Amino acid sequence: MAIKLIAVDLDGTLLTSGNAISPETLRTLQVAHGMGIKVVLASGRPLSGVMPFETQLGLEGPEEYAVVFNGAVVQDLSGKVLMSQEMDYHDFEVMLRLQRLAHVNLHFETTERFWTLDRDLSVQMQINAALTDNEIRVRERKEIPQDFTFNKVGFTCPKDSDQIEKLWNSIPYWAFESYDIVRSLDNCIELNGIGASKGNALMNLAERLKISPEDVMVFGDQGNDVSMFENPSFKKIAMGNAIEDIKEKADFVTDDNDHNGIAKALKKFVI
Template sequence: MAIKMIAVDLDGTLLTSGNNISPETQRTLQLASSQGIKVVLASGRPLSGVLPFDEQLGLSGDDQYAVVFNGAVVQNLAGKILMSQEMDYRDFNTMLRLQRLAHVNLHFETTECFWTLDRNLSVQMQINAAFTDNEIRVRNREEIPKDFTFNKVGFTCNRGSDQIEKLWNSIPDWAFQSYDIVHSLDTCIELNAIGASKGNAVMDLAERLKLSQNEVMVFGDQGNDLSMFENPEFKKVAMGNAISDIKDRADYITDDNDHNGIAKALKKFVL
């Protein structure tokens, strides 16, 4: 069956190591879009961190879409929220307890900004905010309202620290049963509400667009893409730079993100 939607991770997949889209990949995705194939960026970033790359691909408006916050939110590119899975004040307190398991920063991501109680911010947290054009609001605990909700949590540390690994090995089993948790980078652990994942969000969006799951092709490289690679119906393409868990579940392994891996796979299977 022909591919009618392409879901593409950003960092390490669409973007080169220089944090840009290669000209060949851009041309190929634009060609796919011109043929009526939905190109959907699927990222851990909020929409503000995705839109510049959508614009570069010529994508905008009510009938183009993005999967953001690792699948906790699906929005059209005009900003309308189609689906949102949130955590609440009880989860907020749970995250503070998990933070005590290691010396890490903790921030809470909403569609408006990042929130944190930490005064000394890791470089990784600052990078995350800068790359997504997000304000970081530093607050005291008593300033967080009881009706506070958020879409994603990030635990971060500075490069070279062993504290993220310590936290990962210390997270109790009940937390993995209660939340979707991914070790997305050496310096970052990301957490969402249970069931909030890129894989589920892409599947739900396909259903909204009246597409069959076997009409969906996905591209990814890291742990937060794994849920897309667990769907047996999707056409799954791992980047050459992907982790082994992604490659093991892929239907095809393409070239890496610095050598037009997306373009090569699309020319082979779609265009």
């Protein structure tokens, strides 16, 4: 096995609990990149929320890539969209129906900005927008055009609230058959069009780059990373702080995100 592409989740994986890349992890990924290995950040964030870390890693331009919106979009680092899976106005109306199942905020994410109909915004929604350098546009339902499209949906609530748990337990079975739905945090549920996942996006990107799935290594920790860990061909590395579902599917469990887990795994298997 010769690893040719390393896909790395951001929050809880590449980033420490202080929202930074540790110096050792940074150096090790730069060494891997210098060996000719593609380093691809795979995140639920839009590209704007990924680019500051791409810059730190020394990645830029049309020959480097990012998987964003949990796999609904693949872009090169010049901003060109290589693959995009969107939802439409019908899906918008479905999301509003799902929101009524609990007292939660709902926002819609596009490659340009966040949209919401909620006047009172949860702190988590504001954090998501701030971390990804996105503005939030608050609109009335009648102001949303019939041709509205979006890449991802987020349901959020305050950290001390049980409403995301209530929503998760109330989502009807048909919704799970119609959309890719993951619980990315205790107070956040993320939703994409069916088939839009980090795992599928990485397969698409690897095919474009003529890289065999057996030469792809993935790192992750949360529910929106599970699709990468369901691919039998990828070399799967779970962070020490990962949820049990990720650890059970992994080929190897490394240290956590605050103790250079990525660097330790790369030194063991790649460098």
